[in-house]
Structure formats: C-alpha cells, structure tokens
Amino acid sequence: MRRWVVVVLAGVAVLTVGGVMLAVGLDTADKVGSVVGAVCGMVGLGISTYGLRVARSGGRQGAPETQASATNSVSRSRVTGGVTQVDSVDGDLVTGGTNISRANAVVAGPGSIIIGRLESTRLLASAVTAEPLPPPTVELCIGRDEQIDAVSAAWRTGQWAVVVGGPGIGKSTLLGRAIGLDAIVTAFGERRFVVSCDGVSTAGVVIDKLATALGVGLGEHLRNRVVSFLRTTPCVLVLDNFETVTDADPAGAVELLSTLRAVPDLVAGIGSRGARVPAGFVGLREINLGPLPQEAALAVFVAVAGERHRADPALKALMADLDGVPLAIVLMASLARTESCLDTLATAWRAKRTDLLQHGANPDRTSSLPVSIELSWDQLSPGGHAALSLAALLPDGWPHNKAGMYLPDELAAGVIELSHRSLLHDDELRQRCLAPLRQHVLKHHFPDSPAITLLVAPVLKLTARAAQVGSAKGADAAIDIAPELTNLTEIIRAGLACIPDFIDAVPDLLNFQRLTGLGNEQIGLDALSCTTSLTSQARCSSALAQLYLSRNKNDQARALFNQALPLYQRISDVLGEANCLRNLGELAFHEAGYSHARTLLNQALPLYRQVGNALGEAHCLRDLGELDLQKSDHDQARAMLKNALILYRQVGNVLGEANSLRNLGELALHESDHDQARILFDQALPVYRRVGDALGEANCLCDLGRLAFRQSDHSQAHTLFNQALSLYQRVSSVLGEANCLCDLGRLAFRQSDHSQAHTLFNQALSLYRRVGNVMGEAICLSKIGQLAFREFDHGQAGTLFDLALPLYQRIGDVMGEAYCLCNLGRLALAESDRKQARKLFNQALPLYKCIQDRYSAAVTHAWLARATDKDQHTKHKHEMNLLATELDLPGFQEALRIIAEG
Numbered sequence: 001m002r003r004w005v006v007v008v009l010a011g012v013a014v015l016t017v018g019g020v021m022l023a024v025g026l027d028t029a030d031k032v033g034s035v036v037g038a039v040c041g042m043v044g045l046g047i048s049t050y051g052l053r054v055a056r057s058g059g060r061q062g063a064p065e066t067q068a069s070a071t072n073s074v075s076r077s078r079v080t081g082g083v084t085q086v087d088s089v090d091g092d093l094v095t096g097g098t099n100i101s102r103a104n105a106v107v108a109g110p111g112s113i114i115i116g117r118l119e120s121t122r123l124l125a126s127a128v129t130a131e132p133l134p135p136p137t138v139e140l141c142i143g144r145d146e147q148i149d150a151v152s153a154a155w156r157t158g159q160w161a162v163v164v165g166g167p168g169i170g171k172s173t174l175l176g177r178a179i180g181l182d183a184i185v186t187a188f189g190e191r192r193f194v195v196s197c198d199g200v201s202t203a204g205v206v207i208d209k210l211a212t213a214l215g216v217g218l219g220e221h222l223r224n225r226v227v228s229f230l231r232t233t234p235c236v237l238v239l240d241n242f243e244t245v246t247d248a249d250p251a252g253a254v255e256l257l258s259t260l261r262a263v264p265d266l267v268a269g270i271g272s273r274g275a276r277v278p279a280g281f282v283g284l285r286e287i288n289l290g291p292l293p294q295e296a297a298l299a300v301f302v303a304v305a306g307e308r309h310r311a312d313p314a315l316k317a318l319m320a321d322l323d324g325v326p327l328a329i330v331l332m333a334s335l336a337r338t339e340s341c342l343d344t345l346a347t348a349w350r351a352k353r354t355d356l357l358q359h360g361a362n363p364d365r366t367s368s369l370p371v372s373i374e375l376s377w378d379q380l381s382p383g384g385h386a387a388l389s390l391a392a393l394l395p396d397g398w399p400h401n402k403a404g405m406y407l408p409d410e411l412a413a414g415v416i417e418l419s420h421r422s423l424l425h426d427d428e429l430r431q432r433c434l435a436p437l438r439q440h441v442l443k444h445h446f447p448d449s450p451a452i453t454l455l456v457a458p459v460l461k462l463t464a465r466a467a468q469v470g471s472a473k474g475a476d477a478a479i480d481i482a483p484e485l486t487n488l489t490e491i492i493r494a495g496l497a498c499i500p501d502f503i504d505a506v507p508d509l510l511n512f513q514r515l516t517g518l519g520n521e522q523i524g525l526d527a528l529s530c531t532t533s534l535t536s537q538a539r540c541s542s543a544l545a546q547l548y549l550s551r552n553k554n555d556q557a558r559a560l561f562n563q564a565l566p567l568y569q570r571i572s573d574v575l576g577e578a579n580c581l582r583n584l585g586e587l588a589f590h591e592a593g594y595s596h597a598r599t600l601l602n603q604a605l606p607l608y609r610q611v612g613n614a615l616g617e618a619h620c621l622r623d624l625g626e627l628d629l630q631k632s633d634h635d636q637a638r639a640m641l642k643n644a645l646i647l648y649r650q651v652g653n654v655l656g657e658a659n660s661l662r663n664l665g666e667l668a669l670h671e672s673d674h675d676q677a678r679i680l681f682d683q684a685l686p687v688y689r690r691v692g693d694a695l696g697e698a699n700c701l702c703d704l705g706r707l708a709f710r711q712s713d714h715s716q717a718h719t720l721f722n723q724a725l726s727l728y729q730r731v732s733s734v735l736g737e738a739n740c741l742c743d744l745g746r747l748a749f750r751q752s753d754h755s756q757a758h759t760l761f762n763q764a765l766s767l768y769r770r771v772g773n774v775m776g777e778a779i780c781l782s783k784i785g786q787l788a789f790r791e792f793d794h795g796q797a798g799t800l801f802d803l804a805l806p807l808y809q810r811i812g813d814v815m816g817e818a819y820c821l822c823n824l825g826r827l828a829l830a831e832s833d834r835k836q837a838r839k840l841f842n843q844a845l846p847l848y849k850c851i852q853d854r855y856s857a858a859v860t861h862a863w864l865a866r867a868t869d870k871d872q873h874t875k876h877k878h879e880m881n882l883l884a885t886e887l888d889l890p891g892f893q894e895a896l897r898i899i900a901e902g
Helices: 002-024 026-060 145-156 171-179 182-188 203-214 222-231 243-248 250-261 294-305 315-322 326-336 343-356 369-378 382-391 409-420 435-444 449-453 456-466 474-495 500-516 522-530 534-550 554-570 574-590 594-611 614-630 634-651 654-670 674-691 694-710 714-730 734-750 754-771 774-790 794-811 814-830 834-850 854-867 870-887 892-901
Strands: 085-089 093-095 098-100 118-122 161-165 192-196 235-240 266-273 285-288 430-432
Touching: 145 161, 145 171, 145 182, 145 266, 145 285, 161 171, 171 192, 171 235, 171 266, 182 192, 182 235, 192 203, 203 222, 203 250, 222 250, 243 250, 243 266, 250 266, 294 315, 294 326, 315 326, 315 343, 315 435, 326 343, 326 369, 343 369, 343 435, 369 435, 382 409, 382 435, 382 449, 449 474, 456 474, 456 500, 474 500, 474 522, 474 674, 500 522, 500 534, 500 694, 522 534, 534 554, 534 574, 554 574, 574 594, 574 614, 594 614, 614 634, 614 654, 634 654, 654 674, 654 694, 674 694, 694 714, 694 734, 714 734, 734 754, 734 774, 754 774, 774 794, 774 814, 794 814, 814 834, 814 854, 834 854, 854 870, 854 892, 870 892
Parallel strands: 161 266, 161 285, 192 235, 235 266
Antiparallel strands: 085 118, 093 098
C-alpha cells in the first residue's frame, strides 16, 4: 500500500513540473532544469558516500571476543554475540528482551542484548578454566639465608610473613627463593602461588590477577570462587609489591587481606616497599631487609660478572658505592660481565651514577634502579621530598632517632614518612640513606639553596663543637664529632657557593682533622676555590697548610703558607703573619733545615710579643727549645721549654702544656735520667688523650717505648711501639710511622731477629726519603750498616756508615754523628785495625759527653777498653763502671764487661 502511495505522489510531482515548464517556455525551462539537475546530483553523491561508509562498517562488525573487562565505549547500539561484562552503561538496559532500570545487578546469558544504566553487569561465568601458574624460579639469592629460613619457618607453622624494605633491596627475590624451598614444596606441593601487584590500582584487580594465577575462570562471583579455590587444600600465596595496593586503595587492601586471613590453611608472604606490616593486623612475622653484608655483596657481583673480577683493584671502591643494594649490584655486575677490567666501568659510574644502572629500551623496576627509586619518590609528600633531599646530603645519616641533630622540626613528619617507606636504613645505631638512593636523589632532586639553609644552624653548632678538640675537654668533642665529620664536610661543600657562613667554619674543621687524623683536604680546597675574601683565603690557606704539615705533605704545606703570608700582611693581621712564619719554621725543622728554622722562629717571636699573644709566644719558645734539643744544647733547651710551659699554664692551654712536658721528658731521656723522663711522659700522656690529640698521644707512646727499650723491657717496648704505630697510621703521619718502624727495627735488632730488623729499617728508610727527612735516612742507613756488620759483610757495612756520617754532620746531629763514628770504630776493630778503632772511638766519646748521653758514653768506654792495653784499658773500664753504676740498669754492667773483655 505504502509503495503505491509513493508511486502516485511521484507521478503527480512529475506532471506538475512538466506543466510549469510549458507555462514558462522552453528556454527558461531549460535553464531551470539545468540548475535542478546539478542540485540533485550533489545530493545524490552525498547519499551514496554515506551509504558506502555504513556498508563497510557493517562488514567489519562481528561477535566480540570474551574479555576480562569491558574497555570499549558503546552508545545507542545493539550488541550481539557472547558478552562477559559491561560496566558504566548509560540509558535503559535490556538483557535478553528484559527491560531493567537503575543500578540493579544483572546476570544475562550468552547472546543477550545489553542496554541500560548500570554500574556493573556480569554475565554467566565463562566455562573456560586453566591450570594454575607455577611460581617463578629464583636462581640467584645470596646472603639472605637467615631471612629465608625465617619466612619458611613462619609458613610451616601456619604464620604469615611480611617482607619489607626499600627499593631494590631484594624483597621479591627473597620471597621467590623461599617459596621454592624443598621444605615448602614438600608441605604445599603444587599449591604455591605468586601474584605481583605491580601497577594494580584497586584490590578488585588483585582478585583478577589472583584468578589468572590460580586458573579460575572469570565471570560472576569471582572473589567467592577465588576464595573457594584457596580453601580446598593448604596453600601458600605470595602477594608481591603490595604497597601499590595499600597506596592506591588502602580500604580495599585491608578488606582483601581480611578476607584472605579468614581462609583456613592459607599462609601468605607479603612483599611491601615500606618499613611496617599492614595496619590492623597482628601475628604476622615481619622480616625487614637491609643491605647485603660485604662478603655476600661481593659474592653476588662475581656470580653475575665473573670470578675474574674478584681481584680487580677497582672492585672494593665500586662495592662501597653500591652499599649492599642487591638490584644495584646485579645491574652493575651485568655491565661488568663483558669488561676485561673494571676501570672503565668505575669511570662511567662516577660520571652517571645510578643512571648507569638500567637495562633495556623500556626499563622497569626490576631492570632499572632509577625507575625503582622514582617509584618511591613519587609516593612521597612534599615534606617527604624535602626530608629525603636533605638526608641525601648526609652520607652517614644521624644517630638513631635523632634526625633533629640536622633536620628542623618542620620536617619531622617527612622523616617518619621516609622510615615508613624504608628509604632510611636503620642499623639501630644510625639512620641513613643507602648510597645508591643517596646518589640518585643528589643527581635528580638536589636540594635548593633555601633547603640547604635549613642546615646552617646545626652545622655551625657541630663545627663549633669540633673546634673544642685540643682544649681541656677535647676528647669528648672528638668522640661527638668524629661520626659526623663526613656529613659536615658534604653539607659544607654543597653550600659553600651560596652560604658565606660555611666558609668561616672550614678552618675549624681542618684543625679538627689535623688533631684527630680524620678526613682529607678536599673541604679546604673547595673553600679556597669558592671565596674571594682575603681574610677567608688567608685563614683557609694556613689551616689547610697545617693539615698538610701534620701529614708530612711538606711541598703543599710550604706553598700554602707562602700563599697565606702576604695575604695576612695585606690585611694587617700581625697574628696571622706570625703564625705563618712559625709554621714555616716548623716545616724547616722537620726537613732538618735547622738554621733556616731558627731564623723564621726568631722573626715570629717579636710579632707575637708585639700583639701580646702569649699562646703564640709559648709555641715559638717551645719550637726553639726543640731546636736546641736537636743541637744537644740541653741547658738552653731546658730554659726554653720551661718558659714555654709557664706561658701555656698562664693561658690555660693544656695541649701546649702536654707538648712541653713531653719535650722535657725527651731531654731527660737524652740525659739518661730515666725516672724523670717517665714522670714527664706519664704527665703528658693523659692530657693528650683528654684533649683528643691522637698525634701527640702517638708521640708520647713512642717516647715511652724508647724508655722501655733503654731499660731492656723489650716486651713493654714492643707493645708501646705498636700502639703508637697504629695511631700514626690513623692520623696519616708518615714521619711518625717511619720513626716507629725504625724503633721496632732497633728492637728486632736487639733481639737478634736480623731478618725482621732488616725489613723494618728498609720500610722506614723508604718513608723517610718520601718525606725528605735527612735525619731518619741517616739513622736507617747506619742501622742497616750495623746489620751488615753483624752478618760479617764488612764491605757493605762500611759503605752504609760512610753514607750516613755526612748526613748526620750536615744536619748537625751530634748524637747521630757519634753513633756512626762508634760503629766505624767497631768495624775497624773487627778488621784488627786497633789504631783506627781507637781514633774513631775517641772521636765519638766527647760527642756523647757533650750531649750528656751517659748510656752511649759508657758503651764507648767499653769499646775503648777493648781496643787499648794496660793503663788505658784500666782507665776506660773504670770510667765504664762509674757510668754503669750511676745508670743502675739491669744487666747493663755485665753487658759492658763482655764488650770490654772481648
């Protein structure tokens, strides 16, 4: 019927158009027809194009595949075929011909039509199931045996285990190894499952992942069916990276864990980036992972990189930088696998730091340390960001629960957040960022100037405490500051360019390092490169020079003192000028330039008196006393040292007092007044310990060792020399170390251990030559010559004595010169040249008497008695016995008698 109506209407339209054309005339009709034809052609083309597009679209449409979730947007359409799930549908809903409105739950069969406004529409469960996924195999897990056993023990006793720790610390590896243990396989068989929550935004998606791992088909009541599967028989379940769920959906995470906790015979292992178990749950076994022990870290590295790298010289420093973080170690070792040595890799690490440790075009948290760290950074609040960026400036962190030593109260909540996220390693003594995390933050999130300013007050407070070392309570200050020294130097270096107060703290820190032997010169060099102030340049130069001088880096010390001296003169700082001159005098003294040293000290002394600085005057008098002692002018030395002691006591400088007491003790030792020497050394030693002067303590112990050696208490001497040697090495005093090795060589020689003596003397000789100490070189040459003499190598002995003698004479060392002459006399006597022997002994004897060395004079008389006859023999024996009686040393008189009688 409709078709006929259309035909009739079309005919009428045609007739009407024809009539109109006849009425207007053929010419006009022709023109109108052309226009109408063009319009119809355009409309027809548009309709054709539209029809073609619709046809092609319909040709591609087919039944959708079954999916776990709906991800396509569909509107005003009819969907045919099997549909598993539809979410967030607007409008009315019809399923299988049934109209549904509002948010009612819907279950529809396959092939149903779904339209409507619903939060979730679940269709009948898929009949497709799969086998459960086996847990992954972990092949490399070293150094975690104790923690793995703890997880295993928890599971075997029905307890849940929670493994927590920072980024890259090995939580996934540990849980993966634990679930593959033979004991766990025996207990749970194939009912062992691992689910990674990485990238999960809701607890519901964890259920989806669980279903996939367990082989449970997707569809309606999925949570119920997953739980039902877990109930069937005992099983162990690992939920790794669970922090992603607790961060994104905390309520859902708690609900999910509560549901799983209610499943009987289910034990679980939770891996979470954080420092605490999930809130609200008790009875969980918590395992907090820290860095790998040093040996385990090394074992991991060589297991990946190859055993050939174990002995590589660069490995130790590289492993220290990786700080026991397993992911960092494995990634670095993977890079090292193709390297023949580690030098290039170490250079690349210093340049790129953690950016070097990422593999692949699209790295993730398991193949990139930066990605792993950034995942933690992204979860922090602004307060956490601020606290972490400042904590990264502190290599040694802060004492346990004392973040306020460095960080202001306003960042306390941020510190708590860092602990909660396991971004602070806590060994119950200190809390700190592990090195790879610290390096990454410093490179990518370095604190700005306002943030560093927050550290100014605590840093200045600590450096003021460091300046107390050398005072009456300096030892306590040294104990307090020693653990903080690396932190202080790193903070100051970071802020030197923007915080002027930090420049003024550098000399105090360098002085602390000089007295304690800790640290290095870098902070001083950085300060000099940052400041343009003449005063700051002068102070930093002289403080750094003193540090170099204490460590026998004489050339660097001299250059800096000479750099500081004109600066002090330009700013009219007379005290600074005097200090520079005195320090240059001490340097000349160490290099045996005694005449030049005296000139410089005599220039400094009137300057101290000009400005009324009693402490500087005391320093100068003591240095001059040491010069007199070296020249064996004992009376003048005694006067100088006693005057210095008086001044030190007047100004209350206990360190200077201890130095003067020790020098007076050395004078008494030279004069063989052993009782007085011991009294003075025993007075000085506790003062050095009280003020925290490790170098002074080492010097005093060495002096006490020499006293014990003189008194033939070899065991005590050996103990004291070794104690001193350890301190010299700690404070990097090359000269002190050489002196101590030489003393130990003397002791070995006395005990007839010639091989050990030879080794020790040669070690000392190398150090003396390294620091340009002529006296030490002469002593070692003469001692090695004495060894050659004992081994009947007279030619070598003579050569060595002849080398040593002019060195003693050049520096004016009377005792050394006498000692060398005496040894040459013994050599002549051994070769039966008694006349030459008497000549040499007679040259040595007055030198010993000049310096009041009764011990050596007695020995020389014994040798002269042996080289003479009749009256001269009797005379020398008599003098020998008189001196031996005065000294009253155990066994000394009998030893002299053996020499004299041959």
